[in-house]
Amino acid sequence: MRILVANANTTEAITRLCADAARAAASPGVEIVPGTPRFGPAVISSGLENAIAAHGILDLLAEHAGQVDAVVLAVSLDTALEAARQLMPCPVVGMTEAACFAACMLGNRFGLVTFGGTESYRRLIDSHGLTSRCAGLVGVDFTPQRTLVDPEGAVRAVGEGIARLVAGGADAVVLGGAALAGMEPALREASPVPLLDGITCGVRMAEALARMKPARTRQGPLAPVRDRESLGLSPALSALLRGA
Amino acid sequence: MRILVANANTTEAITRLCADAARAAASPGVEIVPGTPRFGPAVISSGLENAIAAHGILDLLAEHAGQVDAVVLAVSLDTALEAARQLMPCPVVGMTEAACFAACMLGNRFGLVTFGGTESYRRLIDSHGLTSRCAGLVGVDFTPQRTLVDPEGAVRAVGEGIARLVAGGADAVVLGGAALAGMEPALREASPVPLLDGITCGVRMAEALARMKPARTRQGPLAPVRDRESLGLSPALSALLRGA
Amino acid sequence: MRILVANANTTEAITRLCADAARAAASPGVEIVPGTPRFGPAVISSGLENAIAAHGILDLLAEHAGQVDAVVLAVSLDTALEAARQLMPCPVVGMTEAACFAACMLGNRFGLVTFGGTESYRRLIDSHGLTSRCAGLVGVDFTPQRTLVDPEGAVRAVGEGIARLVAGGADAVVLGGAALAGMEPALREASPVPLLDGITCGVRMAEALARMKPARTRQGPLAPVRDRESLGLSPALSALLRGA
Amino acid sequence: MRILVANANTTEAITRLCADAARAAASPGVEIVPGTPRFGPAVISSGLENAIAAHGILDLLAEHAGQVDAVVLAVSLDTALEAARQLMPCPVVGMTEAACFAACMLGNRFGLVTFGGTESYRRLIDSHGLTSRCAGLVGVDFTPQRTLVDPEGAVRAVGEGIARLVAGGADAVVLGGAALAGMEPALREASPVPLLDGITCGVRMAEALARMKPARTRQGPLAPVRDRESLGLSPALSALLRGA
Amino acid sequence: MRILVANANTTEAITRLCADAARAAASPGVEIVPGTPRFGPAVISSGLENAIAAHGILDLLAEHAGQVDAVVLAVSLDTALEAARQLMPCPVVGMTEAACFAACMLGNRFGLVTFGGTESYRRLIDSHGLTSRCAGLVGVDFTPQRTLVDPEGAVRAVGEGIARLVAGGADAVVLGGAALAGMEPALREASPVPLLDGITCGVRMAEALARMKPARTRQGPLAPVRDRESLGLSPALSALLRGA
Amino acid sequence: MRILVANANTTEAITRLCADAARAAASPGVEIVPGTPRFGPAVISSGLENAIAAHGILDLLAEHAGQVDAVVLAVSLDTALEAARQLMPCPVVGMTEAACFAACMLGNRFGLVTFGGTESYRRLIDSHGLTSRCAGLVGVDFTPQRTLVDPEGAVRAVGEGIARLVAGGADAVVLGGAALAGMEPALREASPVPLLDGITCGVRMAEALARMKPARTRQGPLAPVRDRESLGLSPALSALLRGA
Structure with missing residues (x-):
């Protein structure tokens, strides 16, 4: 099982700390994949930065869609949690x-x-x-x-x-x-x-959910989007919006 | 790890079904311990029976206190869930x-x-x-x-x-x-x-919590009782009320 | 009019105090019938004891079903109030x-x-x-x-x-x-x-409701149960579960 | 015990019906005193009329302050209930x-x-x-x-x-x-x-409260007013606002 | 545009102060029309006085119905706000x-x-x-x-x-x-x-709403009443209750 | 007065429609400034797109900070409304x-x-x-x-x-x-x-608020940020995060 530990801050050092904590909490055989956004606030300290960071973490997740079994959002405000659930084909858990x-x-x-x-x-x-x-x-x-x-x-x-x-x-x-x-x-x-x-609980819950292999929501507000056009987004993110 | 799967109905056949489902959900190395109350409703179908059954399931749990790492209440109404948390030194999870x-x-x-x-x-x-x-x-x-x-x-x-x-x-x-x-x-x-x-989720959550080895609540409304007298309860339950 | 003043603690001295207070509050011609459970906590001081005491007070009430015109639960946490309403053919009021x-x-x-x-x-x-x-x-x-x-x-x-x-x-x-x-x-x-x-208000409200002679709820979650089997309960309580 | 059954509509026929129902519900020895406002809507059928009727029923109550042991507001929307509690030295109950x-x-x-x-x-x-x-x-x-x-x-x-x-x-x-x-x-x-x-319950509750002889609230938002000036109100109402 | 600044206290000096503040806040070309009730509390300082004052302010508003484009209730408790909306053919805004x-x-x-x-x-x-x-x-x-x-x-x-x-x-x-x-x-x-x-915001919001020329609610609890009889109310108010 | 009508979709045609509606609603002398984000979803139709669009609209707003007197978010989900309030020195109103x-x-x-x-x-x-x-x-x-x-x-x-x-x-x-x-x-x-x-109300409310010239919040969660570092954001947005 591979779990993406996705930071929403663009500070790599925080990602490393979270990944280390995640590895300490993970069950044997679980691989922790650390991730840092390409752009956004260095350290989220306000609602403004949190709103900006949503794009960055979704951009990061899009790169990993289909390649991990679960995601832990390694950010105290559970940034873009619901949007991440709509984006990804696997369970997504916020640390808080x-x-x-x-x-x-x-x-x-x-x-x-x-x-x-x-x-x-x-x-x-x-x-x-x-x-x-x-x-x-x-x-x-x-x-x-x-x-x-x-x-x-x-x-x-x-x-x-x-x-x-x-x-x-x-x-x-x-x-x-x-x-x-x-x-x-x-x-x-x-x-x-x-x-x-938060990281310990996030990893434990992500493992528990991933092991249930829950079906993906196919209907309602969290159903995957398709055929949505966009401008200036990354290839991975714009492809997922198109349902590719 | 030993997980008590505690039925609140006194019908053994339901206990067996729940224990089988729990075994199917449990991680390797987890032992499922089935339990059925000594007295109470055969099948809880009303609030009245649920209130009566609280005593029976707490009586059952008292027999296992200290001998299991977690408890799953295998009853759809999560009978006596909070009281069970106060009674037991390990995590207790309701299936619903x-x-x-x-x-x-x-x-x-x-x-x-x-x-x-x-x-x-x-x-x-x-x-x-x-x-x-x-x-x-x-x-x-x-x-x-x-x-x-x-x-x-x-x-x-x-x-x-x-x-x-x-x-x-x-x-x-x-x-x-x-x-x-x-x-x-x-x-x-x-x-x-x-x-x-419910049983699958209950076992998964019980495992996740037990692996964290959470400290027991020592203060507030869920703190263990001590020195409490009682009349006509089982030796195990009355001993736990005395804090023995 | 006969009103059962039902303690949920097994300490008779508390029952006597409550019965005395109830007599002082009751209207002329109202008979106060004190009751103490056969088993359970001596004095309820926690949620755990309150959950156990539910069985004891329902066991007590079952002995009086059909013989009193109203019940006051003489216990500060209104123990098993709703279950008591489902059990009894007369109004039941909690003191708090x-x-x-x-x-x-x-x-x-x-x-x-x-x-x-x-x-x-x-x-x-x-x-x-x-x-x-x-x-x-x-x-x-x-x-x-x-x-x-x-x-x-x-x-x-x-x-x-x-x-x-x-x-x-x-x-x-x-x-x-x-x-x-x-x-x-x-x-x-x-x-x-x-x-x-609480006791004064409980007796006043019990009298007010009993004088209205409200019909018993025959449908929905508070309707009387029938044909329910049980194990190890008192003859009176198990008979009421069977609808006898 | 004297209970004022205060209509908030200015239709006397409704007052008589309510008073008759109140007498049927009252305990022996309780005198029902009917009351109809001097002005206001004939039959309250909207929020607008209910807001206007508040003055009329408070004007009516002021005439009876100190002469009754309890009040039942005989109007389905419990018109001016809280203001009536602040105005009157005795319990006031709304029928609904x-x-x-x-x-x-x-x-x-x-x-x-x-x-x-x-x-x-x-x-x-x-x-x-x-x-x-x-x-x-x-x-x-x-x-x-x-x-x-x-x-x-x-x-x-x-x-x-x-x-x-x-x-x-x-x-x-x-x-x-x-x-x-x-x-x-x-x-x-x-x-x-x-x-x-509503009338039956109102009378029963008014009796129950009046028999407790509850002290009047002397502090906070429901405390009686004093030294308040007004213009064009009835002598009884303006006197109560002055705390006379 | 004419905006009625309706006091609910019967103290003219307060009306003048509110009207001055309203004029300072109003856009060019907006006429502020001050109004004081004919009867009621001098200064509302309690829920009791507020309930009485509802009649007075509605009586005042009835005099202006059809002659103003909006109303600001110049009283801190927004006295009779909803009833005023039902009564008046124009927007009504409470200052708080x-x-x-x-x-x-x-x-x-x-x-x-x-x-x-x-x-x-x-x-x-x-x-x-x-x-x-x-x-x-x-x-x-x-x-x-x-x-x-x-x-x-x-x-x-x-x-x-x-x-x-x-x-x-x-x-x-x-x-x-x-x-x-x-x-x-x-x-x-x-x-x-x-x-x-409050007065500044009340005037600003009243202007904003009046400029939208919103249709009057014709159905539901705020629809105008008609054919309602009453006793002892002012000609203007009783006429509006009759739907005249 | 200049009001920015900020679309959160990247479709210019929608911006034009909204700007036309805004002009029709605006008071004489109010200039409507239309704005379209440089990147993001073409038309927001899901929570996922709305989360991505937050960055785009904040990026757009940053370009106009200090040059407009108010902002109307011309997007039905009021995208990034609170973050926009923290970012901008002027009132921001969502159309819904x-x-x-x-x-x-x-x-x-x-x-x-x-x-x-x-x-x-x-x-x-x-x-x-x-x-x-x-x-x-x-x-x-x-x-x-x-x-x-x-x-x-x-x-x-x-x-x-x-x-x-x-x-x-x-x-x-x-x-x-x-x-x-x-x-x-x-x-x-x-x-x-x-x-x-929405557009009509948004423009009316934006005007009403802008005319009050409300002070900017300087303390608490909506206070402007300063000295915050970021990566890969536009010069205007990163400058505002630094408090420049």
């Missing part, structure tokens, strides 16, 4: 989506902790229809940069965020964003609830 | 819950088709917080009994139900209830959308 | 349900104050469909035990909780749980809004 | 509100049947926060006038509406509007679910 | 409604700041269906009276309220109530988000 | 958004009629937070192509769709999509409710 659904199967309500603002996560969870399952979101006042020089401070700050979420009713906590991905082992012991890492 | 979450990762909205009434499924989906992801429910006018003498008629009837759900906006369809479990292969080719079988 | 609905008829939004955690009440109110009518829940840091040695401190603490709820928009406040039941007279004068006691 | 809450204590979801359009009822139920408890509304194509010449046809038509609501998941059905009030006995036998009459 | 909708077209979520309590605004926004677009409400502890003697203090207090709303996720802020109307210029520079003034 | 909000100011609930499927509109309305204001959506079985040869048939089919929406409770109807844009005059007389055209 996967972590949220896994959290829902471990407890009644989950929390999400991240660095910085939480508004984009609030809306993402709402778009997944999970608002009623979410006990709260906590944005820790820390940055990925500061984590490099003060890893213990980062763990302490995130741990406090987890404690606040649990006090607010969370039975499980999603670690939101790439910056928190590697922290799960350091946080695990002190945490009173299970912690969910 | 698992199918609904898997469907959510394949499309935007899912439908559910079953034999008979749909009201109990409507409420189950609502209790899972997935109402906004559900495009509709269809109750096919057929019975498990009639399926035995007219299997082709059953497939045709369910197929028509699937078509109605797709016309109503479903991108994926959950096959609700044990009666439809074996039908997925017969329905697959004609279906314009992927079909989700 | 009754207090919440009464509060809705006195003001636009109500609050609920209780000892300890509020999550189970939050979900109960949601299951009653009243979330939009609920201005907030306050869990006072006090215990029934401490109330015995410091009754004035308990009144003061609950009074502060009521003040917080009113500041948050509550026009009426439900006293949640048996522990607060007797406190209404002590709290009344200082409270800026009406206070609702 | 009371029937809906009573229905909620008899089953999980209720339906409502009425003559003509259902949109105003849909919104009323929504304003009561009960949308999730409502299985449907059916507007029967019949008029109060036609009922006089074809009472059997009316019963048949309403009965068919009830059957549709039950098929759609209603466990109980509210009879909406004065025109259906007297029909409950004729409909009862054929109905597969209990039927709720 | 208009500001909220304008805010929705400038950002994802808006906040609202006002003097005093926020509960009535919370419910108004909910009745407009905009709860999911509202990031929060802040009631500043200030009064219109104190504003006269300490205008700088008022601006500072409202500015702090705006800052709190923005911290809570508001992309734009509605200035609620007449008391804040004139403050927009003083607040603008310090505010990190756009501010919406 | 504008029509829906205008409809909300003309009646309580609106309907939407379009050619073909309605699912994408359902979700768009939900994303605008207006689901509770929407009475229904009707997809007429007609195509833009067929309209050219059978314009009367198209008007008849859309008229029937409008009638269905009104029967379902719509007080106003939005004409969804460019294909229905020109039809409003032909439909108006027969329609029992007002009809809203």
